[in-house]
Amino acid sequence: MPNTVIQPYLFFGGRCEEALDFYRTALGAQVEIFLRHKDSPESPPPGMLQPDFENKIMHTTFRIGGSTLMASDGCQEGSKFSGFSLSLTVPTEAEVDRVFAALADDGEVQMPLTKTFWSSRFGMLTDRFSISWMINVAAESS
Structure with missing residues (x-):
């Protein structure tokens, strides 16, 4: 393909x-x-x-x-998003902080931004439109 x-x-x-x-x-x-x-x-x-x-x-x-x-908009009111997340990778910690805060506005944080073994900043949230996001900083190149 x-x-x-x-x-x-x-x-x-x-x-x-x-x-x-x-x-x-x-x-x-x-x-x-x-x-x-x-x-x-x-x-x-x-x-x-x-x-x-x-x-x-x-x-x-x-x-x-x-x-x-x-x-x-589809053809009728209402939507249901489940079973997936959009994964967003940004280049810097400052940008991940800004984006996470913006998407979390009127949304729900599932996992606050934190250090993980794969990223210096990673977090998960659902925005005000019920879209699930996983946000992290790009891994540093070796």
Whole structure:
């Protein structure tokens, strides 16, 4: 499977635009594609979209550092994220402290930042959108 790429696709159940704004501030996310349901060249099948979801995000692509993520509001309110974490590696302890604090704002810390055998700073949290994060400092090169 040469040239195969796996990219996370996140469904925010009506809060995608709010999440994008949050990740722009917290992580410097850069939005590359932004399409609302009402802008689609094709209408959705009858009953597929929840009422008042025309202005919600049908598809977006955004970059955080060198990684691309995709997201949407989906077709109805509510989302459930479980069984995975996004792992974020940053170059310095100062940056890991800043990013961890930003993502933890209105979220829940599972493991505060601490020294581990693989990183000088590692921590785990769930942000305000229920996305689980594992954050650490890049290992020093020998």
